[in-house]
Amino acid sequence: MIPPGPRRFGLLAYGDPNIDLVFAVDRVPAADDKVLGRHLGRHAGGTAANVACAAARLGLPAAAYGRVGRDDGDGDFLVTEFQCFGVAVQWVRPVAGPCATALILVQGDGEKALVYAPLPGWPLDKATLAQALEQSRVVYAMPYDLAEFEAVSRLARAAGALVAIDVEAAVAPNPERLAALLPLADIVFFNEGGFRAATGLRPTTDHTRPLLKQGPRLVVVSMGARGAIAVQGDDSVIQPAFPARAVDATGAGDCFNAAVLARLLNGDHLANALRFAAAAASLAITAIGARAGFPDHEAVAAMLSTADQAVNNTGQVHHFGPSKT
Numbered sequence: 652m653i654p655p656g657p658r659r660f661g662l663l664a665y666g667d668p669n670i671d672l673v674f675a676v677d678r679v680p681a682a683d684d685k686v687l688g689r690h691l692g693r694h695a696g697g698t699a700a701n702v703a704c705a706a707a708r709l710g711l712p713a714a715a716y717g718r719v720g721r722d723d724g725d726g727d728f729l730v731t732e733f734q735c736f737g738v739a740v741q742w743v744r745p746v747a748g749p750c751a752t753a754l755i756l757v758q759g760d761g762e763k764a765l766v767y768a769p770l771p772g773w774p775l776d777k778a779t780l781a782q783a784l785e786q787s788r789v790v791y792a793m794p795y796d797l798a799e800f801e802a803v804s805r806l807a808r809a810a811g812a813l814v815a816i817d818v819e820a821a822v823a824p825n826p827e828r829l830a831a832l833l834p835l836a837d838i839v840f841f842n843e844g845g846f847r848a849a850t851g852l853r854p855t856t857d858h859t860r861p862l863l864k865q866g867p868r869l870v871v872v873s874m875g876a877r878g879a880i881a882v883q884g885d886d887s888v889i890q891p892a893f894p895a896r897a898v899d900a901t902g903a904g905d906c907f908n909a910a911v912l913a914r915l916l917n918g919d920h921l922a923n924a925l926r927f928a929a930a931a932a933s934l935a936i937t938a939i940g941a942r943a944g945f946p947d948h949e950a951v952a953a954m955l956s957t958a959d960q961a962v963n964n965t966g967q968v969h970h971f972g973p974s975k976t
């Protein structure tokens with residue numbers, strides 16, 4: 652499905668990176684409630700930016716397209732963080748003001764609550780984005796703004812790049828918005844809440860398959876500890892999650908989606924790509940900070956080989972690794 656080619660980048664991540672202010676708390680407070688923070692950390696984040704970093708760590712050449720604020724040192728920090736993962740930054744441009752910021756509360760079981768303050772306007776500059784897309788095989792975007800995303804999708808298709816989107820509840824809170832997005836995308840990733848909000852249904856392969864009729868060639872739904880499902884053509888894949896000790900779920904979905912793309916771009920079949928991605932995501936949740944647990948290819952391969960040995964030795968699947976606390 653994904654065109655091979657002499658393009659320089661497998662993945663172009665469209666979207667501003669964020670500063671993530673992460674509070675570790677025993678539990679996420681309700682309205683009018685107060686809890687003590689156990690730890691406060693400052694990390695690099697942002698959904699598309701995280702996907703670029705995870706993909707690059709897994710060996711897929713990746714570039715970022717977005718803006719950082721130039722008012723303080725945060726912009727330099729975010730650019731340096733991209734570079735540490737090997738993500739190309741020539742299309743990350745400084746703008747006046749602070750960086751986009753997310754406040755994230757991570758509770759004891761690794762689950763989180765998140766407030767996101769984006770930069771005003773769009774990162775989009777048609778000339779530079781067209782240039783970036785011509786050098787990329789897939790562009791990955793969070794389509795918060797429909798008009799902006801229509802322009803990105805149009806430019807991508809003119810440049811011969813596939814369009815992958817990440818649909819969470821804030822992106823498509825209802826079926827009408829989803830119907831507007833689907834014809835503009837080739838690959839659609841949902842999280843569980845995003846699928847429920849956008850379709851009004853629970854995620855099953857039967858509920859997912861009809862979405863292929865509206866445009867995309869591949870639809871993937873990741874559901875955390877409940878695993879993932881995917882549909883493509885006549886294929887359906889159901890992939891269980893790998894057990895892991897959950898410390899911080901932030902960025903695990905980004906790692907999962909990056910790994911699916913990295914393996915498909917490498918020529919893997921869908922089922923293998925999903926299994927690899929499930930293993931990668933189970934490693935990603937073991938450290939605090941969206942990107943801190945992102946594994947490289949060797950770490951994922953080692954985990955899969957341990958899983959295979961457990962099956963070979965006993966003829967049945969064993970839970971391996973520390974269990975969730």
Ligand SMILES: OC[C@H]1O[C@H](O)[C@H](O)[C@@H]1O
Nearest residue numbers: 669696697698753902941
């Ligand atoms: O997908 C995780 C990301 O979402 C939020 O935008 C945070 O920046 C975090 O890094």
